[in-house]
Amino acid sequence: xxxxxxxxxxxxxxxxxxxxxxxxxxxxxxxxxxxxxxxxxxxxxxxxxxxxxxxxxxxxxxxxxxxxxxxxxxxxxxxxxxxxxxxxxxxxxxxxxxxxxxxxxxxxxxxxxxxxxxxxxxxxxxxxxxxxxxxxxxxxxxxxxxxxxxxxxxxxxxxxxxxxxxxxxxxxxxxxxxxxxxxxxxxxxxxxxxxxxxxxxxxxxxxxxxxxxxxxxxxxxxxxxxxxxxxxxxxxxxxxxxxxxxxxxxxxxxxxxxxxxxxxxxxxxxxxxxxxxx
Amino acid sequence: xxxxxxxxxxxxxxxxxxxxxxxxxxxxxxxxxxxxxxxxxxxxxxxxxxxxxxxxxxxxxxxxxxxxxxxxxxxxxxxxxxxxxxxxxxxxxxxxxxxxxxxxxxxxxxxxxxxxxxxxxxxxxxxxxxxxxxxxxxxxxxxxxxxxxxxxxxxxxxxxxxxxxxxxxxxxxxxxxxxxxxxxxxxxxxxxxxxxxxxxxxxxxxxxxxxxxxxxxxxxxxxxxxxxxxxxxxxxxxxxxxxxxxxxxxxxxxxxxxxxxxxxxxxxxxxxxxxxxxxxxxxxxxxxxxxxxxxxx
Amino acid sequence: xxxxxxxxxxxxxxxxxxxxxxxxxxxxxxxxxxxxxxxxxxxxxxxxxxxxxxxxxxxxxxxxxxxxxxxxxxxxxxxxxxxxxxxxxxxxxxxxxxxxxxxxxxxxxxxxxxxxxxxxxxxxxxxxxxxxxxxxxxxxxxxxxxxxxxxxxxxxxxxxxxxxxxxxxxxxxxxxxxxxxxxxxxxxxxxxxxxxxxxxxxxxxxxxxxxxxxxxxxxxxxxxxxxxxxxxxxxxxxxxxxxxxxxxxxxxxxxxxxxxxxxxxxxxxxxxxxxxxx
Numbered sequence: 001x002x003x004x005x006x007x008x009x010x011x012x013x014x015x016x017x018x019x020x021x022x023x024x025x026x027x028x029x030x031x032x033x034x035x036x037x038x039x040x041x042x043x044x045x046x047x048x049x050x051x052x053x054x055x056x057x058x059x060x061x062x063x064x065x066x067x068x069x070x071x072x073x074x075x076x077x078x079x080x081x082x083x084x085x086x087x088x089x090x091x092x093x094x095x096x097x098x099x100x101x102x103x104x105x106x107x108x109x110x111x112x113x114x115x116x117x118x119x120x121x122x123x124x125x126x127x128x129x130x131x132x133x134x135x136x137x138x139x140x141x142x143x144x145x146x147x148x149x150x151x152x153x154x155x156x157x158x159x160x161x162x163x164x165x166x167x168x169x170x171x172x173x174x175x176x177x178x179x180x181x182x183x184x185x186x187x188x189x190x191x192x193x194x195x196x197x198x199x200x201x202x203x204x205x206x207x208x209x210x211x212x213x214x215x216x217x218x219x220x221x222x223x224x225x226x227x228x229x230x231x232x233x234x235x236x237x238x239x240x241x242x243x244x245x246x247x248x249x250x251x252x253x254x255x256x257x258x259x260x261x262x263x264x265x266x267x268x269x270x271x272x273x274x275x276x277x278x
Numbered sequence: 279x280x281x282x283x284x285x286x287x288x289x290x291x292x293x294x295x296x297x298x299x300x301x302x303x304x305x306x307x308x309x310x311x312x313x314x315x316x317x318x319x320x321x322x323x324x325x326x327x328x329x330x331x332x333x334x335x336x337x338x339x340x341x342x343x344x345x346x347x348x349x350x351x352x353x354x355x356x357x358x359x360x361x362x363x364x365x366x367x368x369x370x371x372x373x374x375x376x377x378x379x380x381x382x383x384x385x386x387x388x389x390x391x392x393x394x395x396x397x398x399x400x401x402x403x404x405x406x407x408x409x410x411x412x413x414x415x416x417x418x419x420x421x422x423x424x425x426x427x428x429x430x431x432x433x434x435x436x437x438x439x440x441x442x443x444x445x446x447x448x449x450x451x452x453x454x455x456x457x458x459x460x461x462x463x464x465x466x467x468x469x470x471x472x473x474x475x476x477x478x479x480x481x482x483x484x485x486x487x488x489x490x491x492x493x494x495x496x497x498x499x500x501x502x503x504x505x506x507x508x509x510x511x512x513x514x515x516x517x518x519x520x521x522x523x524x525x526x527x528x529x530x531x532x533x534x535x536x537x538x539x540x541x542x543x544x545x546x547x548x549x550x551x552x553x554x555x556x557x558x559x560x561x562x563x564x565x566x567x568x569x570x571x572x573x574x575x
Numbered sequence: 576x577x578x579x580x581x582x583x584x585x586x587x588x589x590x591x592x593x594x595x596x597x598x599x600x601x602x603x604x605x606x607x608x609x610x611x612x613x614x615x616x617x618x619x620x621x622x623x624x625x626x627x628x629x630x631x632x633x634x635x636x637x638x639x640x641x642x643x644x645x646x647x648x649x650x651x652x653x654x655x656x657x658x659x660x661x662x663x664x665x666x667x668x669x670x671x672x673x674x675x676x677x678x679x680x681x682x683x684x685x686x687x688x689x690x691x692x693x694x695x696x697x698x699x700x701x702x703x704x705x706x707x708x709x710x711x712x713x714x715x716x717x718x719x720x721x722x723x724x725x726x727x728x729x730x731x732x733x734x735x736x737x738x739x740x741x742x743x744x745x746x747x748x749x750x751x752x753x754x755x756x757x758x759x760x761x762x763x764x765x766x767x768x769x770x771x772x773x774x775x776x777x778x779x780x781x782x783x784x785x786x787x788x789x790x791x792x793x794x795x796x797x798x799x800x801x802x803x804x805x806x807x808x809x810x811x812x813x814x815x816x817x818x819x820x821x822x823x824x825x826x827x828x829x830x831x832x833x834x835x836x837x838x839x840x841x842x843x844x845x846x847x848x849x850x851x852x853x
Binding site for chain 1: 621622736765766767768769770771773774777792793794795796798799822823829832833834835836837838839840841842843844845846847
Binding site for chain 2: 058060084085086087088089090093094096098101102103104105106107112115116119120165169
C-alpha cells in the first residue's frame with residue numbers, strides 16, 4: 001500500500017469560509033492520502049468540516065492553501081475549462097446522501113444515469129443505452145425500473161441508481177457522503193455489500209460519515225476529523241482497538257456495540273473535559 | 279402532469295371558455311349580423327329578434343359591436359401577456375446567470391416598475407408616445423413584466439441551488455446543458471401559470487384603459503369603451519352594461535381558473551393537493567364500510 | 576393475558592391491532608407487551624414497520640383514518656378506549672410523555688427554551704410564574720445541562736441538537752409521568768452526543784422509576800438500554816424476547832440481518848474479545 005504512488009494526495013490544505021470579519025477557518029492543514037484500491041473512511045461529527053473537505057477535493061470550494069494531487073496532477077490550480085474537462089473524464093465521482101434530492105425528480109432513472117455520458121456529447125445514444133443497462137445490472141436493479149421516476153421507487157433502489165450514475169463514467173475514486181444513513185437495515189447491508197464488491201485495485205472509495213459504527217466494517221483506514229483538524233489517521237483496526245487521540249477514544253467509546261452495555265460514563269466524562277480544555 | 283390535467287373538470291371548463299373567447303377574438307367580426315359602426319336604427323331599443331342585445335344611443339346593434347370589439351379586447355390582452363412574458367421571463371432567467379451587476383440592475387428596475395401605479399403609467403405613456411392601442415399595450419406589458427421576472431427568477435434559483443444541478447455540474451455538464459435539461463422544464467409550469475394570470479390582468483387593464491378612452495378611439499367598438507358609453511344611459515337601459523361585463527368577467531374568471539388548475543397539477547403543491555384529494559376519497563370509502571375485516575391468525 | 580402484577584404496571588398493551596383505512600390494510604397486527612416502572616422496552620424496526628404508529632396509539636394521537644380495531648391499551652390501570660378527549664389531554668404529560676427525532680421542530684423558534692419549559696409547568700402543573708421558572712431551571716439541571724440559568728434564556732437556534740433534545744426530555748418529564756417514549760430520539764444526533772442522551776434516559780428511568788419505551792432502527796441502541804426487545808417488520812412482530820435472547824439466539828432471519836449488519840460493517844468486526852468486555 002505504502003510503496004505505491006497514492007491516487008489522491010491532499011497536503012497542507014487550509015479552507016476558509018465567509019468574508020471580512022465573519023471569515024473563519026473550516027479546515028486546518030489537512031494532509032492525507034488514498035492509495036489505489038483503498039477504502040478510506042472520513043469520520044467526523046456535525047460541523048467538523050468533513051463535507052467542506054470533500055467539496056474542496058471536488059473543486060466546489062477553493063482552498064486557500066495546499067495541494068490536492070490526483071494521479072500526480074494538482075486539482076487545486078485547475079482553471080474553469082480544465083476542471084470541466086477533468087470532471088468529464090469521470091475520474092472522481094460523488095454520491096450524495098439523499099438520492100431523492102440528488103436525482104432530478106423529472107428525470108427517469110435511465111436519463112439520470114445516462115446524463116454524465118450524454119452531457120459530454122462524446123458518446124452515441126445507442127452506446128449510452130447499452131452502458132446504462134450494464135451498470136443498472138451491476139447495481140442489481142431490475143431493467144423494468146429504468147423508466148421510473150426517482151419518486152416512484154424505494155429508497156434503496158434510488159441509492160442504487162445514484163451509485164450506477166456515479167459508476168457509469170468508470171471513476172478511479174468514488175466519494176460517498178453518508179451513502180447509507182437514509183436507508184433501513186436491509187438496504188444498508190445490500191448497498192454496503194455492493195460497495196464492498198466494487199472496491200478493486202482500480203477503484204478507491206472515500207466514505208464520509210458521522211458514524212464510525214455504520215461504515216467501519218468496510219474501510220481499510222480511517223481519517224478522523226475533529227473541529228476542522230485531522231486528529232488521527234490509522235488502519236480501522238488500530239482506530240477501533242487502540243485509539244490515541246482523546247476524541248477518537250470518545251468516538252469509539254460512544255458507539256453502541258452489540259452485546260456490551262454502555263461504556264464507562266466517568267471515563268467518557270473525563271475525556272470530554274480533556275477535549276474541552278484544548 | 280398532462281394525465282392529471284385531463285382528469286380535472288376545472289381544466290375542461292376553463293380551457294373551453296378560453297378557447298371560445300379566443301375564437302371570438304379571431305372570428306367575432308365576421309359573425310356580426312350588422313355593421314357595428316352603422317347607426318340610424320331605433321335609439322336605445324330593447325332586445326328584439328333582429329337586435330338580440332338591443333341597440334345603443336346611436337341606434338347601433340349592440341350584439342354586432344360586442345362581436346366586433348372582441349379582437350381588440352381579447353387579442354390585445356394576449357399580446358399584453360406576451361410582451362410581459364418576453365420582457366420579464368428572459369431577464370428573470372438571465373439574472374441568475376449573468377452575474378451580480380446584471381442581477382442588481384434588473385432587480386432595481388423591477389422594484390421601480392412595481393412601485394408605479396398601472397393606469398397612471400399607461401396614461402403617461404400615451405401622453406408621451408401618442409394615443410393608440412399599441413402604445414397602451416406596450417406600457418401595460420412592461421408593467422406586468424415584473425410578475426414574470428419574479429416567477430422565472432425564483433424557480434430558476436431554486437433549481438440552481440438543488441443537488442441534482444450540482445450533481446450534473448460535477449459530472450462535467452455545461453451551463454447550456456443544465457439550463458436546457460434541468461432549469462427550463464422546471465420553470466415552464468410556473469411561467470404558464472403567470473401567463474394565464476397576466477392575460478386576465480391584461481384584459482381588465484385594457485378594458486379599463488378603453489373605458490377611459492385611452493388606446494382605442496371611438497367609434498371603434500371595444501368592451502371597455504362600450505361599458506363607458508352604456509353607463510351614460512343607465513336610466514333608459516339599466517341592463518346594457520351587463521353584456522360587456524359578463525364577457526369580461528367570464529374571460530378573467532376562466533383565465534384565473536386555468537392558472538389555478540395548472541398550479542395544482544404541477545410541482546410540489548400539486549402533489550400535496552392531489553394527495554389530499556385521495557385522502558378525502560379514502561375517507562368517504564372508510565365511512566361507507568365502517569367495520570374492517572380483521573385478519574385471522 | 577395480564578397477570579396480577581401486570582395490572583399494576585403503568586402500561587399494558589394486549590393484542591393491539593391498528594387498521595389503516597386509507598389503504599384498507601392492517602398497519603400493526605397483534606402486538607402485546609407490558610412495561611413496569613423502572614424497566615425499559617425496545618422496539619426495533621425499519622421505517623414503515625409500524626413502530627411509530629404504536630407510539631402514537633399509546634399517546635392517543637393516531638393519524639386520521641388509522642384506528643385501533645382490536646386489542647387494548649391500558650395506561651396506569653385504565654383502558655384507553657374509554658378515554659375522552661379531555662382524559663387524553665390530562666394524561667399526556669402527567670402519565671405518558673414522549674420525545675421524538677427532530678427536537679428543533681417541537682420548539683417555538685422565537686421564544687427562549689426556558690420560557691417554553693416554564694409555560695408547560697404553568698399550564699400542566701398550575702405553578703405560578705416564579706415557581707415555574709425555578710422548577711424549569713431545576714429540570715434543566717436534572718437533564719444535566721451545565722449553567723441551566725444561562726440556557727433558560729437561550730433561543731432554540733442557539734443550542735445544538737443534543738442540547739435541544741435534553742430540553743425536550745426535561746419538558747417530557749416535567750409533570751412526572753409514569754411512562755416515557757423515546758421515538759428515534761437519538762437518531763439525528765452525533766454518536767458522542769447520542770451516548771450522553773442514552774445515559775440520561777437510563778438515569779431518568781432509574782431515578783424517577785419511569786417505564787421507558789425506546790424506539791429505534793438500531794438494534795445496538797435498543798439493546799444497550801432495554802431488557803426486553805420487540806423486533807417489527809411491516810406491521811408485525813417478528814421476534815420478541817429478552818435482550819440476551821434476541822442478541823445471542825435470534826430466530827427470525829430479519830433479526831439475524833440486523834445483527835449481521837453490525838458484525839459485518841460495524842465496529843464489532845474489529846473489536847477484540849477483550850475490548851468487548853469493556
